[in-house]
Amino acid sequence: xxxxxxxxxxxxxxxxxxxxxxxxxxxxxxxxxxxxxxxxxxxxxxxxxxxxxxxxxxxxxxxxxxxxxxxxxxxxxxxxxxxxxxxxxxxxxxxxxxxxxxxxxxxxxxxxxxxxxxxxxxxxxxxxxxxxxxxxxxxxxxxxxxxxxxxxxxxxxxxxxxxxxxxxxxxxxxxxxxx
Amino acid sequence: xxxxxxxxxxxxxxxxxxxxxxxxxxxxxxxxxxxxxxxxxxxxxxxxxxxxxxxxxxxxxxxxxxxxxxxxxxxxxxxxxxxxxxxxxxxxxxxxxxxxxxxxxxxxxxxxxxxxxxxxxxxxxxxxxxxxxxxxxxxxxxxxxxxxxxxxxxxxxxxxxxxxxxxxxxxxxxxxxxxxxxxxxxxxxxxxxxxxxxxxxxxxxxxxxxxxxxxxxxxxxxxxxxxxxxxxxxxxxxxxxxxxxxxxxxxxxxxxxxxxxxxxxxxxxxxxxxxxxxxxxxxxxxxxxxxxxxxxxxxxxxxxxxxxxxxxxxxxxxxxxxxxxxxxxxxxxxxxxxxxxxxxxxxxxxxxxxxxxxxxxxxxxxxxxxxxxxxxxxxxxxxxxxxxxxxxxxxxxxxxxxxxxxxxxxxxxxxxxxxxxxxxxxxxxxxxxxxxxxxxxxxxxxxxxxxxxxxxxxxxxxxxxxxxxxx
Numbered sequence: 001x002x003x004x005x006x007x008x009x010x011x012x013x014x015x016x017x018x019x020x021x022x023x024x025x026x027x028x029x030x031x032x033x034x035x036x037x038x039x040x041x042x043x044x045x046x047x048x049x050x051x052x053x054x055x056x057x058x059x060x061x062x063x064x065x066x067x068x069x070x071x072x073x074x075x076x077x078x079x080x081x082x083x084x085x086x087x088x089x090x091x092x093x094x095x096x097x098x099x100x101x102x103x104x105x106x107x108x109x110x111x112x113x114x115x116x117x118x119x120x121x122x123x124x125x126x127x128x129x130x131x132x133x134x135x136x137x138x139x140x141x142x143x144x145x146x147x148x149x150x151x152x153x154x155x156x157x158x159x160x161x162x163x164x165x166x167x168x169x170x171x172x173x174x175x176x177x178x179x
Numbered sequence: 180x181x182x183x184x185x186x187x188x189x190x191x192x193x194x195x196x197x198x199x200x201x202x203x204x205x206x207x208x209x210x211x212x213x214x215x216x217x218x219x220x221x222x223x224x225x226x227x228x229x230x231x232x233x234x235x236x237x238x239x240x241x242x243x244x245x246x247x248x249x250x251x252x253x254x255x256x257x258x259x260x261x262x263x264x265x266x267x268x269x270x271x272x273x274x275x276x277x278x279x280x281x282x283x284x285x286x287x288x289x290x291x292x293x294x295x296x297x298x299x300x301x302x303x304x305x306x307x308x309x310x311x312x313x314x315x316x317x318x319x320x321x322x323x324x325x326x327x328x329x330x331x332x333x334x335x336x337x338x339x340x341x342x343x344x345x346x347x348x349x350x351x352x353x354x355x356x357x358x359x360x361x362x363x364x365x366x367x368x369x370x371x372x373x374x375x376x377x378x379x380x381x382x383x384x385x386x387x388x389x390x391x392x393x394x395x396x397x398x399x400x401x402x403x404x405x406x407x408x409x410x411x412x413x414x415x416x417x418x419x420x421x422x423x424x425x426x427x428x429x430x431x432x433x434x435x436x437x438x439x440x441x442x443x444x445x446x447x448x449x450x451x452x453x454x455x456x457x458x459x460x461x462x463x464x465x466x467x468x469x470x471x472x473x474x475x476x477x478x479x480x481x482x483x484x485x486x487x488x489x490x491x492x493x494x495x496x497x498x499x500x501x502x503x504x505x506x507x508x509x510x511x512x513x514x515x516x517x518x519x520x521x522x523x524x525x526x527x528x529x530x531x532x533x534x535x536x537x538x539x540x541x542x543x544x545x546x547x548x549x550x551x552x553x554x555x556x557x558x559x560x561x562x563x564x565x566x567x568x569x570x571x572x573x574x575x576x577x578x579x580x581x582x583x584x585x586x587x588x589x590x591x592x593x594x595x596x597x598x599x600x601x602x603x604x605x606x607x608x609x610x611x612x613x614x615x616x617x618x619x620x621x622x623x624x625x626x627x628x629x630x631x632x633x634x635x636x637x638x639x640x641x642x643x644x645x646x647x648x649x650x
Contacts, residue, residue, distance in 0.1 A: 021642040040211060040375070041635035042407035043642055052405050055412035061420075079336060079344035091348055101353035101431055105360040108424045112364040112417060116371055119413035123406040126398035133401070139382035141402045142375065142631075144211035 008131035008179050009034075009151035010162050011138065012171025017043045020146035023169040024049040027148065030165065034151040038132065038141045057119050064114025065107050072106035073099060131179030149177075209480055211634050218628045219383055221476040226623060229475055237615035244609020247602050248323055256326050258602040265585045265597035270324035271435075272577040273607050276460070277317035277614075278358060278432055279453070279573060281365070282425055283461020284310025288368060289421035292414075297636040298489055301482045304376075304629040305472065305621070306465045307369040312617040313464070314362045316610040321354070323606075350434040357431040364424055368417045371410070374400050375631035429457045436580065442519040443527070443584035446511060452504035459497035459543070460573035462490050463566040468618065470563050472627060481628050484557050491556040494569065498547030501576075505544065519589060527583045531596055535575050535582070542572020 014020040017039065024037045024046050037046050046052075080086075081093035091098070120126065132138055132149055141147055148171060150162055159176065166174050209217060251258055261268045284306040291299040322331055334355045336345055345352050378400035381393035400406070430450035437449040466487065473482045512524040527536045546568045549555045556562070582597045621627070634640055 016642075017640055018642040037404045038402040039404065039407075040215075040379075040402055041631045041640055042411050043404065043640070045642055046404045047408050050404065052408055055409045057409050057412040057416065061416050075336060076347045080347050084343050086343070086346070088346055088348055095348050098348040101350075101427070101434075102347060102356045104423075104427060105353075105356040108420050108427075109360040109363060111420050112367050115413040115416045115420075116367045119371070119409045120398065122409045123403075125400065125406070126395075128394060128399040130399060130401055138401075142379035142382045142400075143215045147402075 006178060007152045007159075008134075008177050009149050009153075009157070010159075010166060010174060011132060011135040011147055011149050011177050012166040012169070012174040013135075013137055013140070014146040014148065014169075014171055017146060019170055020148060021045050021049060023148050023166075023171060026169055027150065027165075030156070032150055032154050032156050034154040034157075036149045036151075038138075038147040038149065040142055040144060040146075043146075056122060057115060060114045060118035060122075061111045064110040064112075064118075068110030069103050069107040071110070072103040076102060129179070131177045134177040134179055135173075135175050137173050210639065211637070214481070214633055214637070215379060215383075215630055217478065217481060218626045218630050218633075219380065221478075221622070221627060222380065222624060223383065223385075227475055230619060230623065233615065234619045237612050237619055240609055240612020241616050242609075242612070243605050244319075244612055247605040247609055248319075251323055251602065251606070252328060256324065258600060259606075260597055260599045260603055262595070264588060264593045264595045265582055267581050267585060268597055269578075269599055269603040269607060270320045272574065272581050273610065274317050274320035274324075275432055275453075275577045276570075276574050277313045277320070277610065278361075279429065279457035279460045279577075280464045280570070281310040281313035281317065281361070281461060282429060282454070282457035283465050284308070284313075285361075285365060285368075285421050285425040286458050286461065287465070288372070289418040289425065292418040293422060298486055300629055300632040300636050301486050302465060302469060302490075302628075303632070304369075304372065304625075305468065305618075305627045306461075307365065307372065308618065308621045308625070308627075309465060309468060310365050310461075311362070311369060312614050312621075313461075314358065314365065315617065316614050318358060318362065319610055319613070350431065350438045353431045354435055357428045361424060361428045364417070364421055368421060371414060371417060372629055372632070373625065374398060374410075375402065376626045376629060378402070379630050380626065426454055429453045441584045441588060442517070443508075443512075443523040443580065446508065448504055448507055448511070452501065452508075455497045455500035455504065456543075456573060456576060459494060459501055459547075460570050462494045462497070463569035463573070466490055466494070466562060466566040467570070470559060470566075472622060476622070476627065478628065481633060484559075487559070487562060488553075488556045491550040491562055494566075495547050495550040498543060498550075498569070502544040505540065523584055523587065526587055527579060530583065530587070532579060532583050532586070535579050539572050539575040539579055542568045543576060546572065 012023070014023055020037055020039060021043055024035065027035050028049055028051060035050055037043070037050060039046075076099045077094055080095070080099075085093045087093075132147070135147070137145060138147060139145075148166065148169075150157060150166070156162075163174055259268055259270070261270075284303075287299050287306040288303045288310075291303075322328060325331055333339075334345060334352060374397060377393050377397035381390060381397045384390040384393055430453065433449035433453035436444035437446060439445060469482055469487070469490075473479060509524050509528075512520040515521075527533070546565050549561060549565060586597055587594050
């Protein structure tokens with residue numbers, strides 16, 4: 001566990017979503033850049049407070065949707081009209097209306113893959129280990145704990161003033177985490 | 180909307196009759212930790228003895244299914260009552276029935292999400308689980324119905340030695356794509372919703388195996404708001420694409436019938452009629468399961484009587500839609516002036532399957548009428564019986580559609596009467612074992628209520644919530 005010795009940052013606990021939101025706003029206003037807020041459910045407003053950029057998931061889904069739709073059309077067209085055309089019930093080889101259901105289904109399927117796996121990739125998950133888990137009470141983050149993290153990489157980070165700053169915001173159980 | 184002597188909610192004693200205000204979704208004064216505790220208790224606490232009994236029975240029924248299918252593979256589909264003219268017997272009836280049941284889960288998770296119906300959080304998790312297990316049961320039937328099951332891969336566009344491809348103009352092939360996409364997307368949707376809750380279980384786990392198992396499947400979720408923003412967007416998009424998906428799936432299932440030229444099947448009302456019926460039967464199944472699970476696991480504070488009230492209203496609406504479709508089919512049969520259409524609908528009501536038709540009408544049209552009355556919508560024994568009768572009725576609906584039209588089509592010389600065999604029954608009962616085995620494992624190992632989502636709709640979750648405002 002030698003590598004875990006490096007200081008990752010300072011973690012403080014807050015007692016309510018409102019307190020965490022105010023702390024996040026104050027931290028950003030004080031000039032901290034590398035800040036994260038962890039909570040059992042999404043708290044709306046924190047994304048603005050921390051200036052988290054908008055999600056890129058919709059663009060990935062759009063890509064998935066086009067891939068699925070065009071791929072399904074190409075698959076049906078090539079197999080039914082090019083590679084081995086068979087006349088069935090007097091229908092044209094390229095029966096576009098009959099191809100709509102499969103085009104629709106594959107559009108949805110690849111969009112869903114893009115949404116879920118894209119979301120995980122953008123979040124850097126799966127990542128089973130994270131330094132924040134070393135905080136003694138961080139297990140409450142999935143129960144009723146609200147945590148603010150200031151990373152040591154932040155140019156304004158200082159072990160003493162950051163701790164005082166977080167205490168001043170009403171944070172409790174302020175701990176340095178390593179890893 | 181006057182509130183005259185209404186029965187009080189047993190849980191809190193408060194009545195919210197003013198439609199401008201919302202009833203509280205979480206009762207019993209639970210805070211965030213209380214919600215976590217209530218839901219996780221069912222997994223971490225001692226497993227009720229009833230669970231073991233139910234699981235034993237389910238495994239037994241699952242064994243019946245495995246044996247029936249094994250014998251089917253050995254001998255062939257001749258062990259069923261299938262024959263000309265009714266070549267689509269119980270296998271297709273059961274397939275449509277199970278797929279239909281699955282639809283309520285997606286409706287609750289996706290459509291109610293888009294409509295911002297916050298009450299869905301109490302029931303969406305196990306409705307979604309029910310969807311997945313019901314679709315698995317559904318997929319069993321077309322797979323084994325093909326006869327030579329080892330050739331089922333012919334349905335997929337895989338290059339093979341004969342150099343031919345599946346016929347993409349066939350509704351049966353659309354069905355392959357629709358149902359498998361539906362299964363995959365439902366699974367992804369369910370799992371995405373589970374990630375934060377698996378993290379909760381991971382953080383509470385005491386044993387090494389539990390820590391490891393939940394830890395792996397939680398993917399290292401840590402509730403970062405940088406993650407939540409992507410998560411919520413992905414969830415919203417999944418809801419958005421699942422909504423047309425769920426409508427498409429049962430529409431495509433109905434195309435299996437409607438695209439043919441069999442009297443009684445070849446109608447344009449089939450897609451909406453099938454979708455309404457699917458939602459109807461799915462809600463009935465959610466209700467049946469919810470009533471039992473809520474009682475056994477003491478979830479009355481999270482799955483409240485108001486949830487049931489809302490579900491009963493949806494069942495009343497969809498039941499009326501189904502009833503309208505039954506009437507409209509008769510009207511169109513007469514209006515079309517097609518003698519074959521007219522004959523087959525009269526045969527449904529008065530012919531050899533009239534008994535099945537009237538069971539269907541009783542269960543699907545008459546039974547839900549009890550839900551016009553508020554006191555009956557909030558009466559658990561009444562809704563429990565009604566929910567089971569509705570699923571009986573919906574099974575008969577599909578049976579009536581399949582059996583009447585096939586048994587008496589254009590050529591009277593070909594007419595027949597379908598009789599199921601023991602193996603029809605045992606395979607059907609067996610898939611219920613499959614369903615309940617999965618469902619009981621789900622209740623035992625996964626949170627039956629969406630922990631993070633329930634917390635998110637509590638008033639305390641709003642960062643501008645002031646504790647002083649709480650009454």
